[in-house]
Amino acid sequence: MANKMKTMRRKLEEITRQHKDFSFTPSSTTNDEQVTDTRETSSAVEEALVVGRTGEKQKILASLSSENLTREITILPIYGFGGIGKTTLAKLVFGDAQFNDYSRVWVYVSQVFDLKKIGNSIISQVSNGDSYIIQNQMINKRLQELLAGRKILVVLDDMWRDRDNERQLEDLRAMLRVGEGSKVVVVVTTRDEAIAKELCTIEPHKLAPLTDDMCWTIIKQKSAFESKDCKEQLEHIGRCISMRCGGVALAAQSLGYMLRSMTFDEWKSVRDSDIWNVSATRDARSPQHKVLASLRLSYNSMPPYLKLCFGYCATFPKGYNIAKGGLIHQWISLGFIEPPSILSTWQLSENYVRQLLGLSFLQVLKSPSVSRYTIQALTLFFF
Template sequence: MAKKMEKMRVDLEVITDQHKKFKLMADTNANELKVVDIRETSSMMEAQIIIGRTGEREKLLASLSESVTGGMTILPIYGIGGLGKTTLAKMVYNSNQFKDYSQVWVYVPQIFDLKKIGNSVISQLSEKESRYTGVQMIQSSLSKLLADKKIFIVLDDLWEDMESHLDSLKAMLRVGKGSKVVVIVTTRDEGIAKKMSTIEPHKLAPLTGDMCWSIIEQKCDFESRLDKEELEQIGMEITMKYKGVALAAQSLGHMLHSVTFGEWESVRNSHIWDVSTAEEAPSTHVLASLRLSYSVMPPYLKLCFAYCATFPKGCKIVKDDLIHQWVSLGFVEPPDVFSSWQL
């Protein structure tokens, strides 16, 4: 232990010396760093066939039709990441059942901000940007906008689990006198779903193997392949390895596009799938499928990809600057027409 402590002391001295030489300064504005949340969603539906959620959409619409009488109705949709909670919420949001409602779509970032949510609702209902800084001003504005109205709201990707914050959120949306407010909440957490719900929450079921295979076919342009008959059985065996997660199927579909028969077999036989077989942890199968995408990259791309891990979550990366950094680190060979000083 004494030797370890001596080595640690030497290492700390080296770090301190480098800190002085490079004139490194503590970042006092670290908490003020503005990041762009690339996971932000909207109500817009992509122009493609949605696979496997039509029955659940009809079930949710029927449940809401029976439950919505007056006041506020909250129906949470919960399940692990990648199952398709946001897609199902979009299907309900864009259905004809709520076309006579004023509609609001709010993406809720991981850092919960009640004022931001309130201002987003006000902006969409009034069609004017709202920047109220006080909760009381937000409540007063919402009480006028929601009064005697039919409002349909989606709160997508709710992470906040503090009961007092969730109660404040529900109270903020309940202020309209004589209003009929219907709220869909998507969340990964069953506890949050139960705290928010006024009717039975909906646990999103995994897709069947056939549904997942249909997604892979769609994403890898399977029908255009000359060897599709030989590949179909391999593809079906692959789909059984990641427990019906739509995100994993999409990722694999893109990865398998234009690759050889042997590479399809390599994916099926990969030991990555053996990382976890626990039924209680299906999210590990999503990670396994995404890790496969990384494992089949050529070495030079793995370097570039791994470098991106140095950026904080949500950081907006400037493409041209990133390429220049890769070049300076030797990950990318510059073309002959450029000299090092030009780059």
């Protein structure tokens, strides 16, 4: 195993070197981009179909109530694992009557961060104008004119980090700070805790996974369970299947759609199968493929060193209880941690652990004395 990982490290280093030498830029025709394109969201939501999340919604609304909005700009990020329901929760907040006297703007940010696009989107939604402003300076000026003295709610949905643009978040915050007399409330959704922590002006909201019961409710909705025969036996099977969703709404929804047209025996096969097995889901249209492709975006967005360290974690069995100290020792002895200039190898390793926790790829196990983690089970199927 150690040799395998070392070879993998050498290969990754070689790829990184070639990437730099040949000045490759990401192509817009890769599969990843296609997934990104279909991810665009709008604020529309059918509230009746949303399972749970009422407590979370109330908590967010309370922290955005007028008595808590003491500054001219308030930024509240919602972060959590891919497909867990961040956008859905943001939609519930966006549509709430608490913001009836606000101008509301919904911006889908996407993996390609474009400050001009965000600025222009806000301007066009507030003013109903359709001219595109090119200069940043003019965008800021126009926003200040338009938003002076107004209350505005902006949702920035699906924020990622552009690794070549260190000023990305700073510039975004500066653009949204439109001056005294205005009340700007910004709700950001992101998979990345680090983005949430950097952008927030109030405590960000970490969105917890749904319970197995909630996943089962979603599966029932999507599979038209009520119209099926032998519901009692089917429920037993369905509940087993819902436990395989790991609290991820997207997984429950996709499985529900798939089960809709299936017979009793086919439900049993799904229960007994390795549902998320990548090799068994070559069909790009299959629900499993879509879920894994969506989750894989997070993995693809990781820098190479983090991919390598996570890849090593994925060699542990599912549900394995990983001790932080042991993991870091193994990373270091395998040579995964480059000798750094400022931080010690140990500090750098701790930083990598934090990044993996921030992406919810690693999850903290509650333990009294030591830091222990497990891997988010769905990510194991990337390998």
